[in-house]
Amino acid sequence: MRTPTAGVGATAVVVAAARAAENRRPDRLFHDPLAERFLAEACKQSTLEAVEVVRHPMEHYFAIRTRFFDDSLRRARAQGCRQVAVLGAGLDTRAFRLDWPPGTRVFEADLPEVFAFKEPVIEAAGAEPTCDRIVVATDLAADWEAALLRAGLDPGLPTAWLIEGVLCYLPDKADDGVLAGVTRLSAPGSRMAGEHVSHRVFTDPVARPMLDALESVGAPWLSGVEDIGAWLGASGWHSETVDLTDPAVHHGRITPVDRRRIAAGPTRGWIFQAWN
Numbered sequence: 042m043r044t045p046t047a048g049v050g051a052t053a054v055v056v057a058a059a060r061a062a063e064n065r066r067p068d069r070l071f072h073d074p075l076a077e078r079f080l081a082e083a084c085k086q087s088t089l090e091a092v093e094v095v096r097h098p099m100e101h102y103f104a105i106r107t108r109f110f111d112d113s114l115r116r117a118r119a120q121g122c123r124q125v126a127v128l129g130a131g132l133d134t135r136a137f138r139l140d141w142p143p144g145t146r147v148f149e150a151d152l153p154e155v156f157a158f159k160e161p162v163i164e165a166a167g168a169e170p171t172c173d174r175i176v177v178a179t180d181l182a183a184d185w186e187a188a189l190l191r192a193g194l195d196p197g198l199p200t201a202w203l204i205e206g207v208l209c210y211l212p213d214k215a216d217d218g219v220l221a222g223v224t225r226l227s228a229p230g231s232r233m234a235g236e237h238v239s240h241r242v243f244t245d246p247v248a249r250p251m252l253d254a255l256e257s258v259g260a261p262w263l264s265g266v267e268d269i270g271a272w273l274g275a276s277g278w279h280s281e282t283v284d285l286t287d288p289a290v291h292h293g294r295i296t297p298v299d300r301r302r303i304a305a306g307p308t309r310g311w312i313f314q315a316w317n
């Protein structure tokens with residue numbers, strides 16, 4: 042088992058570290074004990090200095106984002122969705138942390154090196170999924186659709202897609218490829234929750250230190266879109282974006298100063314939900 046301390050896989054450790062920190066708070070927004078296990082294992086193998094540079098300024102954002110997507114999946118569950126696909130799953134533990142009705146299948150797709158680290162930690166923790174969890178080692182810039190179908194994803198059933206923190210890492214229009222694939226595999230009644238970045242972030246001086254830190258761990262952001270609603274809409278998805286200054290979303294984790302900065306600054310990215 043090797044910790045992905047460089048390359049895009051390292052970014053999964055960044056998010057797990059943020060979730061572990063959230064898990065230790067008395068007012069935590071979610072319970073994620075496995076995040077602690079991932080972090081402990083990663084720390085055994087490396088000092089994770091570069092990972093920390095990225096995590097520190099983003100910690101509250103990752104917590105807010107995680108809670109928002111938890112709630113989004115709970116809504117899909119309440120509406121009867123029993124097929125979930127998490128693309129770029131990283132060290133996501135929703136297959137263990139959320140209560141899934143019997144018969145729910147949760148597919149997790151990510152690069153093989155991420156699962157080479159993740160699976161032994163889960164096994165050592167003795168954690169049991171609350172659903173039928175299916176791991177799909179695949180590259181979202183290549184033939185991931187076929188891999189999901191081979192793994193048993195049923196395109197005749199509505200799917201709840203989760204695409205959290207991954208589209209920006211995909212090269213050469215592979216973000217468009219993911220959207221096209223998700224659209225093809227989505228039966229009526231499917232929904233998508235995810236995140237993408239704006240083209241503007243690449244020239245934004247405020248974002249530059251974080252982009253540099255990501256480049257230093259070999260995980261540069263490569264893709265962005267001009268307008269998320271238009272991007273999703275062109276593929277037939279109705280969408281809404283999240284307002285981080287909404288108390289129901291930020292749970293008091295973003296300071297009033299930062300909220301004003303977010304409201305006044307350029308759009309750097311979007312958390313979205315979409316329906317077909």
Ligand SMILES: C[S@@+](CC[C@H](N)C(=O)[O-])C[C@H]1O[C@@H](n2cnc3c(N)ncnc32)[C@H](O)[C@@H]1O
Nearest residue numbers: 049050052053129130131152180181205206207
């Ligand atoms: C920032 S992490 C987010 C992980 C997870 N969604 C979460 O929020 O915990 C980005 C993830 O995208 C995955 N990823 C990046 N490029 C990928 C690709 N081409 N194919 C599959 N997964 C990829 C990385 O391996 C990493 O696990």
